[in-house]
Amino acid sequence: MAMPHFIDRRLNPKQKSLGNRQRFMRRARAQIKEVVNKSIRERNVSDISNGETISIPTKGIGEPRFHHAPTGGRRDRIFTGNKEFNAGDRIPKPAEGGQGEGGKKATDRGEGEDEFQFVLSREEFLDMFFEDLELPDLVKTSLKEVCSYKPHRAGFASSGSPTNINVLRTMRNSFGRRIALKRPTSGDEDGLTQRILDLEARSDLTPDERLWMAELHKQLEELKCRRRAIPYVDPFDLRYNRFDNHPEPNTNAVMFCLMDVSGSMGEREKDLAKRFFMILHMFLKRRYERIEVVFVRHTHEAQEVDEETFFYSRETGGTVVSSALKEMLEIVHDRYPPGEWNIYTAQASDGDNFSGDAEKCIELLDTALMPLCQYYAYVEILDEREMELFQDPEKGTALWQAYRAVGASWPNFETKRIAGPGDIYPVFRELFAKQAADG
């Protein structure tokens, strides 16, 4: 017999199953989505970046075959490892659904396979999560003002600014023109001058030579004249690089997190706010290449801080919400020109505010901030009891009332009240629910 044939296949293309996996995901899409939505309501934000083991109902991804039901009729079952049974013994059947010795048999035939379990990768999970969400007015704004322009090379032009002169093209034109018009070169001039100088250096010139010299002088004069008449570089030769401005979708976003950190905001409130910010951040991350996050905390005065300080340091003082808005406005003017950045704001507060400040907030938002922002989300964190009281959105703190008023005039301004982790995701989904819903 011949030598065995060993073949090393390790370098063969991998992921042969990818096509199959994609076909499966497409197939199970509806079921997976339902499970994902359910799981989002229950899980912590910190898990959200992980994939998830999910069980989906087998409906739709079942592979039915004709086979016998696990029970019914008369049949013999055969087992191994008899211990104390004798022929004729009677064994009570396990209760319906019980995991008795007999019940196990049921899984052998696949009848028990009601749920199908597998791991969804992080990407797949988030895709499902975000699937029918859309940034508010994203489409609209990208058509209108979100565009920034970036110059793209677009051939050559005969006019333009000196910085854009294309030397190569210009010199090529100049060279061609000089050849065509027979402009004497500087070499021609030097040669003629040299010959004159040579003649002048001699003292024994014949009359013929004197005549010849006069002739040479005349030629030199003509040559110089011609060189003056035909410029080395004519404006006619000039060529400039031409640039067209192409509109480019803006891929930068900055997200402002504003939070009241005065004494009335406890651990619970901050925790809820954090989750809210994180989820917005993750959402933006999918839409934009680059996102910056700015944390602005405020008591009676506002301050830009890093994330750690934002969430964990304790401050005392009053509450002046408008200070945070002013701070944000300054930061925008300093660092984030709205032409280049999509600005998103998420604000969390417990609704406390210095009396009389609410009007200032309205004014700041209406006149300065809202025209700059793509989107502004405000959540007011209440405790469970307050949540009961404030069922009616019309009622609430002065700040709430004020923000409601802003919301009425700006469609990209949203306000919500939340009381527990369970409220966050629904709020989030509502905030970003497809605009299609309202027209």
Place this chain on the structure above:
Amino acid sequence: MAEAAAKRAPEMESGGVAGPESRHLFEGSNWTFDTMGRTYDAIQEIALNDLGLDVYPNQIEIISSEQMLDAYSSIGMPLMYQHWSYGKRFVREAQMYQKGYAGLAYEIVINSNPCISYNMEDSTMAMQALVMAHAAFGHNHFFKNNYLFQQWTDAEGILDYLEFAKRYVAKCEERHSTAAVEEILDAAHALMDHGVFRYRRRPKLNLREQAERERERRQYQERTFNDLWRTLPRNGADMQPEQADVEIEERKTRLKLPEENLLYFLEKNSPVLEPWQRELLHIVRNIGQYFYPQKQTKVMNEGCATFVHLYIMNQLYDKGLLPEGAMLEALHSHSSVIFQPDFNDKRYSGINPYALGLAMMEDIKRICVEPTPEDEEWFPEIAGSGDWRGTLKDAWANYRDESFIQQYLSPNVIRKMKLFVLADDSTDTHFTVTDIHDERGFRNVRRALARSYDLGAIEPDIQIVDVDLRGDRKLRLQHTMRDGVPLSERNRDEVLKHIRRLWGYEVGLVGVEADTDKTSYEVSTEDAADDDD
């Protein structure tokens, strides 16, 4: 790197001019193509000259664990067409593997000529040796010699055919959309178990020629399949009843009804399928038929391979060719493969075919060599014959699980495995222990175990019995029930919907008790349509 070099050093000593102190084929756990080749030769020597096995030429392919995962989610075939159900299997297997619930199979072997087996790169040399003995010789011999494989499968043509099928499915997806192809494949897969010729013998399939002749066959069928419908009476009322009956009988004969091969019938006779859709059914049917022998020989096939690897590894060790560590590793792996938990163990999931097969084959060897009086009474033809090799080879060649157990399950094995039988009558609140591993029970236990491997009993008997050509073209199926065992209802209704899709008209299924001819249930896709919408 230093470690690897150190490990290789003794290997080179024993490899080249064999040192007198060690005749080992390899040392340590790393393998090289060199040690693989040398070990293969030693295994082959025992397999061919000692055991006298008869095998296809071997082609051993080394793959990564990821490729292994890929391969066995596509029903173990290297060149399977694409389908979502393989993706489903893949995500499940990948999860089991990643979480450590399940190891990967060490090998996959394909019934083809040359016989292709896949070995994993991560395996140690000891495992590679075990796998080569198991797959490249054990399974290979079984594939080449067992009558079912000889009769039903075409080892020469299968790879070419799969290649053809893969290309054909991809082409259809391109031309008719993935969804359209999926619809047909889903339906065909649902009928795969009922897409084989069970009772009627068919000539051996030549898959290569089939693929080549596909086009001609299609053209021919396009011309002829309409016959059935051209002669369809316009209206039943126009006809005399007797005349109609005669017509139906004639049609039934022509359609060769009843037909147990549902896929075959639909492929040939469905009034609504396009030629490419028929070809897809044909492909699924061929693949189902190719795997049909494997389904009937799980115990024998694995038993044979396990018996062969155990014998070969022991021989290698006895000859001093295997280092002690490698032998221990192989034995450890071997014993986990043949582990059989008791019925009340949490790990129990039915009878382990490796354990049963090996136990029976080892016992046949024992009966041939050192028979007891009991064996002489039960197996007079082989007891004490001494020719265990010949006896086993004869068994491997001429039996399938059911008949093998019926013929060879010995009282000794029944005692060792402590087999017992429970009667389960759905009208009774109790199970009854009917037989255990004692003198009175042996024959009944053996019969019950054999029957539990009879595909004819495991898989429901469903046949196409009539097509109502006069009226609504309804396809009528009959489920012949034995001992009142019903079908799983949810699955049943789903499969009927699939058949309806392939047939184009309503489909009815009637359950009839085999003994009494009494109709037990009757369902139709017409009833199910209401729930659907």
